[in-house]
Amino acid sequence: MPKKIIVIGANHAGTAALNTILDNYKDVDVTAFDANSNISFLGCGMALWIGGQISGPDGLFYSSKEILEGKGAKIYMETSVNSVDFDNKVVYTKDAAGKDCEYPYDKLILATGSTPVGPQLPGMSLDNVQFVKLYQNAAEVIEKLGDTSIKKVAVVGAGYIGVELAEAFQRNGREVTLIDCADTCLSAYYDDIFCKRMEKQLSDHGIRLAFGEKVKQLEGNGKVDKVVTDQNTYDADMVIFCVGFRPNTKLGNGQLKQFHNNGAYLTDLMQQTSRPDVYAVGDCATVYNNAIEDTDYIALATNAVRSGIIAAHNACGTELKSPGVQGSNGISIWGLNMVSTGLSLERTKKLGFDAAATDYEDWQKAGFMEKDNYKVVIRIVYDKKTRRILGAQLCSDYDISMAIHLFSMAIQEKVTIDKLKLFDLFFLPHFNQPYNYITMAALNAE
Numbered sequence: 001m002p003k004k005i006i007v008i009g010a011n012h013a014g015t016a017a018l019n020t021i022l023d024n025y026k027d028v029d030v031t032a033f034d035a036n037s038n039i040s041f042l043g044c045g046m047a048l049w050i051g052g053q054i055s056g057p058d059g060l061f062y063s064s065k066e067i068l069e070g071k072g073a074k075i076y077m078e079t080s081v082n083s084v085d086f087d088n089k090v091v092y093t094k095d096a097a098g099k100d101c102e103y104p105y106d107k108l109i110l111a112t113g114s115t116p117v118g119p120q121l122p123g124m125s126l127d128n129v130q131f132v133k134l135y136q137n138a139a140e141v142i143e144k145l146g147d148t149s150i151k152k153v154a155v156v157g158a159g160y161i162g163v164e165l166a167e168a169f170q171r172n173g174r175e176v177t178l179i180d181c182a183d184t185c186l187s188a189y190y191d192d193i194f195c196k197r198m199e200k201q202l203s204d205h206g207i208r209l210a211f212g213e214k215v216k217q218l219e220g221n222g223k224v225d226k227v228v229t230d231q232n233t234y235d236a237d238m239v240i241f242c243v244g245f246r247p248n249t250k251l252g253n254g255q256l257k258q259f260h261n262n263g264a265y266l267t268d269l270m271q272q273t274s275r276p277d278v279y280a281v282g283d284c285a286t287v288y289n290n291a292i293e294d295t296d297y298i299a300l301a302t303n304a305v306r307s308g309i310i311a312a313h314n315a316c317g318t319e320l321k322s323p324g325v326q327g328s329n330g331i332s333i334w335g336l337n338m339v340s341t342g343l344s345l346e347r348t349k350k351l352g353f354d355a356a357a358t359d360y361e362d363w364q365k366a367g368f369m370e371k372d373n374y375k376v377v378i379r380i381v382y383d384k385k386t387r388r389i390l391g392a393q394l395c396s397d398y399d400i401s402m403a404i405h406l407f408s409m410a411i412q413e414k415v416t417i418d419k420l421k422l423f424d425l426f427f428l429p430h431f432n433q434p435y436n437y438i439t440m441a442a443l444n445a446e
């Protein structure tokens, strides 16, 4: 059992590691440092808070320095780790008062997360150009929205954060333009038939869509007032950038092996980095993606929590391997629910798979169920040769979210599309149909 474990970063991944150590192992001296002043802010609540769907941010935290210290950890907030001596196993910190300290460790867990990507464009330093990641970012945006002269908001990036925020700002009474260089929204997660449904949902609710346009510069006099793209100019009193995350790897650059795509720390199934006593978890680390059967980078709170648990057990001497991930995800915009896992057909093409998709559309419940019955669209993506299921997408006004877990497990366990054809799915008219759309999509696969 290691004597001293240090965790750098105490948000979702770090907190999961800390809780796992504190709940399962006694006599471990565990210390964490975080540069921020709060722990465990659920960014997913930001859009709900801006859009007034929840009354405030209080419920968006599930841990704190006090809770973790109550369980026996030493937590240093507003304390940055500036460097790590990996050979001599020492971390060097600076606290809010500017005091430098050093701490030795036996095992180190890097949970330094990610930072929003900030394109280098003219006008980025104008007032009301915002990034959204931390609680403080959300609080600042909400405070600024108190200024009623902010009427028009441009959201750049129509991925998960951008689409959720477009809804939120519109609910907040603002005119919203949603800009993306891709030809549609959510294109990293869904195929076009699904993206088009989300596009319609957004434009039906008054969002102006500017897809296939590259932002060239921001204009304004002190404050931003225009977004200029390669095709148009949009008035905007506030501009939000949400064009993806970049892993925070300053501490290990050049010291630990890194992913060729974006520099995330390369980890094995035990979350161990290229150094034996150093683990990396959450948004700063790679995952093993079962759909592509290879290393990947997928920034999600769910991956952060699972990888934190895995690293903590391994650091404490209990071998635990990750089963890999599928990147399962979901979104709900004005009641349009979409979930996906694994690969879209479009992504299989880019990756060189010889894949096909089987689609089906039907009512959720038996036809005689006259109330609360909704159409569902499903697509299952599979490899034509091996028949292995590679991905799935579902879309409905009904809450179909639980169905995606079946496909996540199927990808993890390398289930073929043929195995799904006669898979036992129950029927009750309150819930579904005897000819279930999952069965029907599988049966229709070529």
Ligand SMILES: Cc1cc2nc3c(=O)[nH]c(=O)nc-3n(C[C@H](O)[C@H](O)[C@H](O)COP(=O)(O)OP(=O)(O)OC[C@H]3O[C@@H](n4cnc5c(N)ncnc54)[C@H](O)[C@@H]3O)c2cc1C
Binding pocket: 008, 009, 010, 011, 012, 013, 014, 033, 034, 035, 036, 042, 043, 044, 045, 046, 047, 079, 080, 081, 082, 111, 112, 113, 114, 115, 132, 133, 134, 161, 248, 251, 281, 282, 283, 284, 299, 300, 301, 302, 303, 304
């Ligand atoms: C608006 C928004 C909505 C989201 N919605 C969802 C969702 O619905 N579902 C989902 O699965 N994911 C969602 N995510 C993604 C999710 O929030 C991230 O994947 C998650 O935060 C990753 O957790 P982490 O602990 O690895 O990293 P981070 O949250 O980035 O935390 C890293 C921590 O490390 C600290 N740190 C960094 N460097 C140092 C240092 N040198 N010294 C000390 N401390 C340091 C930072 O202060 C920070 O507290 C959302 C993200 C955003 C921004």
Ligand SMILES: NC(=O)C1=CN([C@@H]2O[C@H](COP(=O)(O)OP(=O)(O)OC[C@H]3O[C@@H](n4cnc5c(N)ncnc54)[C@H](O)[C@@H]3O)[C@@H](O)[C@H]2O)C=CC1
Binding pocket: 044, 119, 156, 157, 158, 159, 160, 161, 162, 164, 179, 180, 181, 182, 185, 186, 187, 188, 213, 214, 215, 242, 243, 244, 245, 298, 299, 300, 329, 330, 331
């Ligand atoms: N419901 C969920 O599971 C949620 C998950 N998250 C996760 O948080 C992470 C970050 O989210 P996002 O920032 O939304 O990233 P994202 O990867 O989901 O979307 C980024 C979008 O920005 C676009 N883009 C990239 N560069 C651009 C540029 N220069 N100009 C215009 N558009 C550009 C891309 O085409 C893409 O549509 C992701 O990993 C996401 O999965 C975030 C919110 C909700």
